[in-house]
Amino acid sequence: MRLNLLTLFSSMTLSSILASAACTSNTTDTSGLQKLIHDGGAGYKLQLCAGQTYELSEQLNYTAMNQEISTEGYPTDGTRATLKMVGFNKTTAVMAQDPGLSGAKLMNIQINGNRLDNEDIYTAGGGNIEFGGQNQNQIIEYVKSYDPRGWSCLHLSEGTFNCLNITVQNNDIGPCGRDYFQNWADGISLSCADSLVQNNNIVDATDGGIVVFGAPSSTIKNNTISVKTRTMLGGINMVDVLPWLPEGNFSGTTVEGNTIHGGFATSMGDNSMGPNNASAIIKIGIAVGPNVWFSDGRYGTNKSTGAIIKDNVFSGAFAFGMGVSSAKDFTISNNSFTGNTSFIGTYGPNCTSSSKTPHEPTALLLEPSSIENLDLTLPSDSKFNFVNGTALGLTCFMPPAKDQNSWPYGDGFNSQPSSSSTTSGTGSSTTSPATTQSASGGDGKKSSAFKSISINGIFSSTIIAGILGAVFIIL
Template structure:
């Protein structure tokens, strides 16, 4: 049996040296500032390997021209110090935006080894021109899921996606499981022009948790649940303040899970908005399509 080290006064210098050596092996790199271009940021993720954290600098804006792709298990993209206010680092989707060549996704986390990735305490601006631009082909501001488990999106603000969703958790080969979407500020998403809509959160992942998110002005629906058997959606606040919303929480799509909503729990969510009718008024407008429920102004 090994004897414990006695920390007598004579042993303190040796003990201090040992502690210094151990501390030196745990080095947290400084934040990566916004002078680093998209290729440089991606290189850090690619070469960082399992468990790497891409730490962005608080208060800085990063114009990215391609999606940042997770490449390995347990990687993280976050703001240094994990602020929850407007000092969170912001990624702005800045690549081409034409129907032929387009950039719609800021962060992509569906790689073959993307279990347990984390997106935390950042902001994402999809930079969509709402007056002149229909949704572009492609993904949402954030695209995660696939054949992965245990992914987390937390304390993220996502708004103005060029595509169809502010945050999409995809089913992949129906192997996505145990995603956690918590404490995020979502919206506005899309335009209330006909078929220019976008979702707030699009969930298509089994046994997942969507909770304590604040979703505003998601013009398709605040939360759309595609099957996602075994999932829980709770304690979210969904509101229509300045744009028409087609739904608060939607659970209507047969595909892609072939109607499998088994053991799905939706509870204690709050949905705010005024209901327009065929007559309308100065604040609510007219619901001229009777098959569509219009929420908000």
């Protein structure tokens, strides 16, 4: 049938009206948004308007399978709609953990937890985003989550150990928490099994950048974790032996290809290092085993077990690049340092004493008496070896004062490291400015040219530094 002009005009006008009404305006209050989700049923998309902020008095709950909350047009920049928590004593903006919420999506949106600068952390309640639970196949991507009132910017729960296959990718996370005692917050807290966490950018998460709670058979790869204005306790943490059973179950979990940046100098100092205006470091770049984190023996002889850590790259200022203790059946291979690095810090008030005093800062720390069956491989051109020592409660170290020349210069800064400042990887003194060190990443291929340390059982021998291509089997 041929359309006349009036019919065509009417059709175009109707289409324009429908297009302009596609997103839900921020004049809709929290109860109105929740009603749309509830009434929409399975597969409903709540699309918010770009550039608008929606103040939440309560958390928004997904109510059926395959529902989505997103910004119209799926922008990836600052025009993403913002959900801002303003409700009294509320911590969670979006929740998708109840049974029957498989396939839930949170996409192209910003979550502002709205923790004020003068507020302490809320000790009850959840993270900004709570996904997982008794569900599968959920997706979180192109989301910015920051300033949670609670303990995490993004929490992926294990449910009753039946959460599977969450994809978390291309998100901007942080800042999360404050870097003073017990006011920390995680960036991403992963406990859902068979999940993929990739290509996320995590800045100034003050507890762990990514904390892996077992999450068996999950992959954590190609994420960038860094500090700018707040000290981070750990970049990637594999230290919690609960909740998965048997305790310490990291079986099949792989941490690979991540880039972890400690602090860098923010202004000129001497010819190799400078000060940092926030005194910001990462205390442990990758932490393995409960004793590395907890100094009170709360997990007894339990160990983190069964994961693969490979091809990760470190740069900047840390207390420890990696700390490994109370671990079993791990493969740790081809992790490298690039650019300028320093390993700095002093014993803090919570460090232990006498025989349990932690080793001073160093690139790679291993506690031989508490590990079993570890396969450790370093790039052939690595300037650092694993150093044996006490790796207990390493989060107790405190960064230097911000005006000390202890932070290395980042790429493109005004200075190059001096040749006299490079060490063999034993770490800097805790009472003097750290040394700046450069390391090359290697090509990630295992060959006879690599340093290889195959560890079976308990040992106490010292790994000899500087010998390339040798294999040590230490019983």
